[in-house]
Amino acid sequence: MDNKENKQVTRRRFMRDSAMVAAGLGSVLAGCKARKVEEKEPNAVEPEEPNIVEPEVSKTPEREEYPQMPRRKLGKTGVTVPVLSLGTMFNLIDNQIILRKTLESGVNYWDTANVYAGGNSELGIGNYLSNNPEVRKDLFIATKAKGANTQEGMEKCLKVSLGRMKTDYVDLHYFHDLQDPALLTYDIRKYAESAKKRGLIRFFGFSVHSNMAKCLAAAAKLDWIDVIMTVYNFRVMQDPNLLAAIEQCHKANIGIIAMKTTGKTTIKRFKQPIETEADKKMVEHFLQQDFTPEQACIKFALQNRSISSACVQMDSIAVLNSNVAAVLDKTKLTQADKEVLKEYAVATCDGYCPGCADICNSALPDVPYVSDVMRYLMYYNSYGDKNRARQLFAQIPAGVRNRLLTTDYRLAESRCPQHLPLSKLIAEAVSKLA
Numbered sequence: 517m518d519n520k521e522n523k524q525v526t527r528r529r530f531m532r533d534s535a536m537v538a539a540g541l542g543s544v545l546a547g548c549k550a551r552k553v554e555e556k557e558p559n560a561v562e563p564e565e566p567n568i569v570e571p572e573v574s575k576t577p578e579r580e581e582y583p584q585m586p587r588r589k590l591g592k593t594g595v596t597v598p599v600l601s602l603g604t605m606f607n608l609i610d611n612q613i614i615l616r617k618t619l620e621s622g623v624n625y626w627d628t629a630n631v632y633a634g635g636n637s638e639l640g641i642g643n644y645l646s647n648n649p650e651v652r653k654d655l656f657i658a659t660k661a662k663g664a665n666t667q668e669g670m671e672k673c674l675k676v677s678l679g680r681m682k683t684d685y686v687d688l689h690y691f692h693d694l695q696d697p698a699l700l701t702y703d704i705r706k707y708a709e710s711a712k713k714r715g716l717i718r719f720f721g722f723s724v725h726s727n728m729a730k731c732l733a734a735a736a737k738l739d740w741i742d743v744i745m746t747v748y749n750f751r752v753m754q755d756p757n758l759l760a761a762i763e764q765c766h767k768a769n770i771g772i773i774a775m776k777t778t779g780k781t782t783i784k785r786f787k788q789p790i791e792t793e794a795d796k797k798m799v800e801h802f803l804q805q806d807f808t809p810e811q812a813c814i815k816f817a818l819q820n821r822s823i824s825s826a827c828v829q830m831d832s833i834a835v836l837n838s839n840v841a842a843v844l845d846k847t848k849l850t851q852a853d854k855e856v857l858k859e860y861a862v863a864t865c866d867g868y869c870p871g872c873a874d875i876c877n878s879a880l881p882d883v884p885y886v887s888d889v890m891r892y893l894m895y896y897n898s899y900g901d902k903n904r905a906r907q908l909f910a911q912i913p914a915g916v917r918n919r920l921l922t923t924d925y926r927l928a929e930s931r932c933p934q935h936l937p938l939s940k941l942i943a944e945a946v947s948k949l950a
Contacts, residue, residue, distance in 0.1 A: 584622035585843060588824045591771030593719050593742055595687075597656055599818055600843045601625035603775065603829035605904065607633040608640020615644045617833060619651060621840045627745075627773075627827045628681075629660035629692060630673050634907070638680035645682050652683060658745075658773075660692035660723055665699050667707040674716060685715055688743055691722040695873055697734030705740050719743055723775070726873035726887045728752070732761035736768040748774035748823065750816050750857040752870050766822035774826045777817040778810050780898035781867035782890050782941060794863040801856045811842035815849055816857060829899070865934045869894070872933065879928035883919055885912050886928065886938065893945040902948075909949035920946055 585598035602618045628637045645652055661673035674689060708720035721743035724731045728746050735741045752758055765772060802812045817826045830836040869890035876886040896905035925938040
């Protein structure tokens, strides 16, 4: 290994160790054996990578300091995006350095929404663009219209977002949190076509947290959906219907952005990654491979060539550096690594809601928000985003919220493929979020 490779390995491990300290994993690292960058799985066959586009990297010393992100084609859009994108579900007004640091690493895809951080995510992007207007042409900005399901509603949300971000257009506008493909109406299509013609958006799509397989399968038959942002991680990978739907969208040339790639659970407490023997086994396995579990999860998602980018919330320099290191590292997960993730998914399935809302809704017609409540509880417990979780919970109709503690969840529990203890989790959610 020459000096340049040594420098890259040292930098990668430094960034990994910084992330571990931030996550409280430093003590677990002691005694772990690092795997070299050039080490490959025995007899492994390198897969074809038709979706990869190598970035053009300047040869200046400044540029060499920040190796650039690999890029992939984004479906039929004709553009390429970095395989790692910035999720901004936090206050960017007070975190401008994150925006600057992402650009230095080639992470020029910023994902936001009109409701993130009460609008302070979009406002933070606006502040950055006001001070650095020259970077707009190099950015790919996506935002979402939460709470809008009509042409007028989408238009209203878009204008608010454009004003906050101080830009004349966004590259991608999403219908936010689609749960039923029937909401992809002719009215919404007319909005997308009109906004494109007026130069207000370049591309249109939707994000989906629930009923992913159904929504993606329906979208694959539509010729006006450019991009879909979907939950995709080692847990939902156990669903063959979702895998088939992703493949259908890929064949239809729809760009796929992965979110929730680390598969955090509803019950996991913020910054407490090791609670059970299953946690310990999984964490120790990947640390022995020189990865944090989060890095392994990102690499796992990106090994699916149908995925154009993994959108990850990165609200600190330590997390950003760790995720960038995971992507730049060329080591691929082995079949043994994948089996560890699969075993962990099975062992901890009763704490993760995969968003199969239709199952809960059919059993609980009077409280059709159980899947949403599970997601909000995950934001509270696993993300530590308590204010966001409470704000979302408050948007559930009051009549439904009032019935949450008096509803019998036994039928839904019997149908739940994850065996979630819904009665217990709903009670916990009400006590924390109400």
